[in-house]
Amino acid sequence: MKRIFLVILAVICYTYSCTSAKKATAHTAAQETPGVLMDKEFRKPIRDKQLYAATPDLVFPDTVYIIADTMHILTKKVQGCNAENFKLLWNGAMLKSMPPQTNLTILQVADAECKQKNAFHLIYNLAPLKYKNDSVAKKQVILHLRAYPHTITYNF
Numbered sequence: 001m002k003r004i005f006l007v008i009l010a011v012i013c014y015t016y017s018c019t020s021a022k023k024a025t026a027h028t029a030a031q032e033t034p035g036v037l038m039d040k041e042f043r044k045p046i047r048d049k050q051l052y053a054a055t056p057d058l059v060f061p062d063t064v065y066i067i068a069d070t071m072h073i074l075t076k077k078v079q080g081c082n083a084e085n086f087k088l089l090w091n092g093a094m095l096k097s098m099p100p101q102t103n104l105t106i107l108q109v110a111d112a113e114c115k116q117k118n119a120f121h122l123i124y125n126l127a128p129l130k131y132k133n134d135s136v137a138k139k140q141v142i143l144h145l146r147a148y149p150h151t152i153t154y155n156f
Contacts, residue, residue: 036074039083039122045090045104045129052091052105057147059086059106062119064145064152066126071152073106073122073145081114088124099138099153100131105146130156 063074071088080086087107095101106122131141143152 036119036121037081037083039086039120041084042070042123042125043088044125044127045088047090047092047128049091049093051107052089052103055089055105055107057105059108059147061106061145061148064148064150066152066154069125069127069156071124071126071143071154073120073124075106075120075122077117077119078108079114079117080108080120081111081116081118083120083122085109085111086120086122088122090129094131094141097142099140099142101142101144102129103144103146126154126156129154
């Protein structure tokens with residue numbers, strides 16, 4: 001009986017380590033993309049309805065994907081030299097559809113001294129967007145990122 005338990009435990013540990021290695025490899029590969037400025041922070045979205053409404057679409061995402069609770073946004077070339085100048089804004093509203101939906105946008109704080117155009121890899125923590133509803137078996141939120149033509153499904 002102990003051997004069966006140890007074999008099952010070993011299989012679970014091996015399976016988990018393979019899954020973790022795939023995530024780490026994907027994250028490392030994203031960090032090493034040449035010609036792309038990487039955001040080293042792991043910031044949360046800023047919840048501000050008025051700022052969200054006043055923000056124009058100046059940053060156009062090229063690719064958006066989610067790994068665990070982390071949203072990765074790869075931008076097209078925009079004028080900017082520092083990835084910390086980008087903020088993910090959330091309007092704070094959660095539509096009561098099934099699954100729930102919410103809206104996000106990217107704000108770029110202008111840097112007057114920077115004249116270069118760069119592509120950016122931005123990273124954000126999506127944990128604040130988790131919708132707490134115990135009656136739903138499948139935990140997910142549909143994200144609409146302004147200036148990005150596709151919807152993004154955040155499973156948690």
